[in-house]
Amino acid sequence: MFVKKEAADTAMPDTTVYDFNTVIERRGTASVKWDLADRLFGGQGLLPLWVADMDFASPQPVIDALAKRARHGVFGYSACMDGYYTAALSWMHERHGWQLQKDWLVFCPGVVPALNMAVQAFTRPGGGVIIQQPVYYPFMRSILANGRRVVNNPLRLSDGRYEMDFDDLARKARDPDVSLMILCSPHNPVGRVWTQAELEQLGAICCDNKITVVADEIHADLVLPGYRHIPFAALSDDFLQAAITCTSPSKTFNLAGLHTAHAIIADPEKRKAFSNALVHSGLQWPSAFGTVAHEAAYSSGGPWLAQLLVYLQGNLEFLKAYIAGQLPHVQVIEPEATYLVWLDCRALGLDWRGLKALMQQEAGLALDEGYIFGDEGRGFERINIACPRSILRECLDRMAQAVKRHAGTAHTPAGR
Ligand SMILES: Cc1ncc(COP(=O)(O)O)c(C=O)c1O
Numbered sequence: 001m002f003v004k005k006e007a008a009d010t011a012m013p014d015t016t017v018y019d020f021n022t023v024i025e026r027r028g029t030a031s032v033k034w035d036l037a038d039r040l041f042g043g044q045g046l047l048p049l050w051v052a053d054m055d056f057a058s059p060q061p062v063i064d065a066l067a068k069r070a071r072h073g074v075f076g077y078s079a080c081m082d083g084y085y086t087a088a089l090s091w092m093h094e095r096h097g098w099q100l101q102k103d104w105l106v107f108c109p110g111v112v113p114a115l116n117m118a119v120q121a122f123t124r125p126g127g128g129v130i131i132q133q134p135v136y137y138p139f140m141r142s143i144l145a146n147g148r149r150v151v152n153n154p155l156r157l158s159d160g161r162y163e164m165d166f167d168d169l170a171r172k173a174r175d176p177d178v179s180l181m182i183l184c185s186p187h188n189p190v191g192r193v194w195t196q197a198e199l200e201q202l203g204a205i206c207c208d209n210k211i212t213v214v215a216d217e218i219h220a221d222l223v224l225p226g227y228r229h230i231p232f233a234a235l236s237d238d239f240l241q242a243a244i245t246c247t248s249p250s251k252t253f254n255l256a257g258l259h260t261a262h263a264i265i266a267d268p269e270k271r272k273a274f275s276n277a278l279v280h281s282g283l284q285w286p287s288a289f290g291t292v293a294h295e296a297a298y299s300s301g302g303p304w305l306a307q308l309l310v311y312l313q314g315n316l317e318f319l320k321a322y323i324a325g326q327l328p329h330v331q332v333i334e335p336e337a338t339y340l341v342w343l344d345c346r347a348l349g350l351d352w353r354g355l356k357a358l359m360q361q362e363a364g365l366a367l368d369e370g371y372i373f374g375d376e377g378r379g380f381e382r383i384n385i386a387c388p389r390s391i392l393r394e395c396l397d398r399m400a401q402a403v404k405r406h407a408g409t410a411h412t413p414a415g416r
Contacts, residue, residue, distance in 0.1 A: 060304070108283060356371075
């Protein structure tokens with residue numbers, strides 16, 4: 001993976017030249033993506049580009065910090081110390097221009113646990129929670145599993161770009177039983193980076209109706225050139241008081257298996273309610289390795305991230321060129337952020353079952369099927385391009401061959 005390694009000390013700038021092309025074998029590492037794909041999807045030898053982690057090693061300073069911690073050898077209960085907070089605060093300030101206060105940060109072992117805590121803390125059983133489908137499916141699960149009601153404010157696809165439907169949102173927000181909205185910003189799977197105007201309109205509707213906004217900003221650092229992520233809570237004092245911002249170094253630096261995330265909550269009442277929910281579930285303590293990785297990544301991961309973003313951009317260009325040439329029935333929804341690409345496969349003329357069979361059984365691929373993100377996702381596939389280009393190429397070759405075999409029965413897409 002590494003051509004040059006000079007960055008063992010996290011105080012030194014990382015001068016490693018990273019090579020994202022080399023395939024690192026992940027089978028046999030208890031990887032959800034690789035070791036569980038066949039079992040979960042039902043197949044053999046499926047090529048997995050589904051769950052949102054990367055096939056790349058983390059930044060060298062993170063690996064070095066974890067190795068040093070492992071050599072210590074004593075792995076008792078651990079806590080978030082000053083370095084944890086300082087690293088997160090500096091990162092948010094330098095990257096996103098948002099000056100946080102240390103006591104706003106609440107550790108949680110993941111953003112999905114944080115969503116569940118927010119649902120438990122800020123809604124009543126049976127109460128409504130607004131989400132915008134198609135959206136990351138654990139949003140819906142966190143609502144239903146806690147005995148609450150999904151209030152869907154579907155995104156609208158207009159000229160290949162997704163937009164919010166504010167009239168529908170305003171109508172649904174007026175329901176007195178709705179007290180929470182979960183916003184995905186940037187949005188998984190449609191890849192939108194919401195503009196200031198969009199966030200302001202959404203925030204105004206929620207504040208007018210006293211709705212707490214959980215802003216899931218886990219993809220905030222993975223923004224493509226030409227776009228800028230704006231933290232929802234940084235836009236006004238009202239939004240700050242209304243918001244629970246969930247974020248983590250896990251997507252940015254590929255640390256999902258270390259279970260480290262945090263909620264940013266300025267309002268002390270809300271912070272207390274959220275922290276109580278965490279304590280009641282026994283989820284308030286970090287792992288010995290999670291905090292080490294968090295601190296090293298936020299303090300020294302910048303150079304790795306800069307190189308990663310260039311590589312991901314290259315993968316996206318490769319995917320778009322390949323699809324334009326070989327898969328005319330598939331339309332790429334141009335992402336503005338994330339390493340997840342939303343593919344509109346409706347022109348193949350298959351229902352969701354047929355599309356699933358084509359991708360899994362015919363192509364031998366494990367992708368996240370669009371329908372799991374909500375009914376609006378039927379006919380779509382989500383592909384994770386955070387992998388060496390050779391894996392992406394193999395995935396697209398498999399897809400193109402399967403689609404060609406199927407072509408006899410597919411519609412010819414109009415005008416494409
Ligand atoms: C929008 C969003 N939130 C949360 C998560 C998962 O967060 P965690 O692994 O910290 O629970 C993901 C992972 O794909 C995601 O896309």
